[in-house]
Amino acid sequence: MAKIYSNPSSKNENLAPKGETISFLLNYSKALSVISYNKMKFETLLN
Amino acid sequence: MNKELTQDAVLVSNYINGNEQALSILIERHKQKIYSFIYSKVYDRDVTEDVFQDTFIKVIRTLKRGKYNEEGKFLPWVMRIAHNLVIDHFRKNKRMPKFQNAGDFSIFSVLSDSSLNAEKSLIKDQVESDVRRIIEELPEDQKQVLLMRIYQDMSFKEISERTGVSINTALGRMRYALINMRKVIDQNNIVLTN
Numbered sequence: 001m002a003k004i005y006s007n008p009s010s011k012n013e014n015l016a017p018k019g020e021t022i023s024f025l026l027n028y029s030k031a032l033s034v035i036s037y038n039k040m041k042f043e044t045l046l047n
Numbered sequence: 048m049n050k051e052l053t054q055d056a057v058l059v060s061n062y063i064n065g066n067e068q069a070l071s072i073l074i075e076r077h078k079q080k081i082y083s084f085i086y087s088k089v090y091d092r093d094v095t096e097d098v099f100q101d102t103f104i105k106v107i108r109t110l111k112r113g114k115y116n117e118e119g120k121f122l123p124w125v126m127r128i129a130h131n132l133v134i135d136h137f138r139k140n141k142r143m144p145k146f147q148n149a150g151d152f153s154i155f156s157v158l159s160d161s162s163l164n165a166e167k168s169l170i171k172d173q174v175e176s177d178v179r180r181i182i183e184e185l186p187e188d189q190k191q192v193l194l195m196r197i198y199q200d201m202s203f204k205e206i207s208e209r210t211g212v213s214i215n216t217a218l219g220r221m222r223y224a225l226i227n228m229r230k231v232i233d234q235n236n237i238v239l240t241n
Contacts, residue, residue, distance in 0.1 A: 015083040022074060023102045029070050034111045036181045041112050 057123040074103065077122055081129055088133045093096060102129040109213055174239050181231050189224035192217055 028045075034041045055073065059118060062069035081102065086095040105128050109115050115124075163171060182190055195201045203221075207214045232239065 015086050016079050017082050017096060019101050021096055025074065025100065025107065025190075026067070026071055027109075028104065029107045030067055032107060032111055034108075034113075035114070043108065043112075 056119055058115050059110065059115065059117060059121055063113065063115070070107070073121070077125065080122070080186050081125060082165060083128050085133060088130075089136065098129060098132045103133075112225060177237060177239060181228050181237070184231055185224055185227055189220045189227065192220040193224040196221055 031045045033044050033046050035044065054147065055076075058069040058073050062073070078099075082095060085098045085102075086092070100127060106125055127206050161177055175193050182193060185193065188210075192206055195206045195209065197201070201209070203217050206217045210217065212220075231237075
């Protein structure tokens with residue numbers, strides 16, 4: 001069936017991540033600490 | 048275009064050096080493009096949200112580990128990570144396909160939950176009660192054999208030993224018990240089906 005062009009395209013949806021996701025990522029980044037020791041890297045999450 | 052690319056590289060560098068605000072700017076600048084890209088592949092908001100989050104977790108970890116080589120291609124690099132995570136998602140889904148009820152037909156109309164609902168449970172109790180009452184109407188010797196066979200799961204050998212009769216006699220009594228039960232059911236028009 002042919003596409004009905006009078007209908008609005010679904011591509012106009014506002015596609016963006018939730019605020020909580022962004023918030024989580026920024027907090028994760030602040031908490032993440034990478035320590036190098038003897039060619040090894042240790043990741044820790046600071047509280 | 049070049050100015051923005053340079054700015055991305057500067058932001059990345061600042062972030063690696065401890066400037067958390069730089070990450071916030073980078074995410075803000077590119078979030079819509081990355082999110083839209085993921086959504087265009089998976090067409091599911093929740094999955095898109097997860098993949099977006101996982102993408103940036105990888106970005107953050109790589110940058111903090113100092114494993115990122117700056118070649119002026121921050122966004123393509125992030126998109127590549129997102130793309131690979133989308134593929135991982137499809138691979139995982141293939142192994143354990145997710146069932147989504149689409150349209151009129153529901154598979155649950157042919158697959159049933161085996162536990163009894165309240166109505167069926169009531170009917171079951173009623174049927175069992177009726178059967179018990181019918182058994183009570185039987186002659187004592189037939190009732191005895193039937194109860195041992197059906198309710199105590201005894202073999203006819205065990206029944207014959209317990210009641211002191213031959214196996215053939217026990218078998219005969221069982222047969223007559225069932226014939227008489229059917230007679231009672233027919234005469235009284237009892238319905239014992241669920």
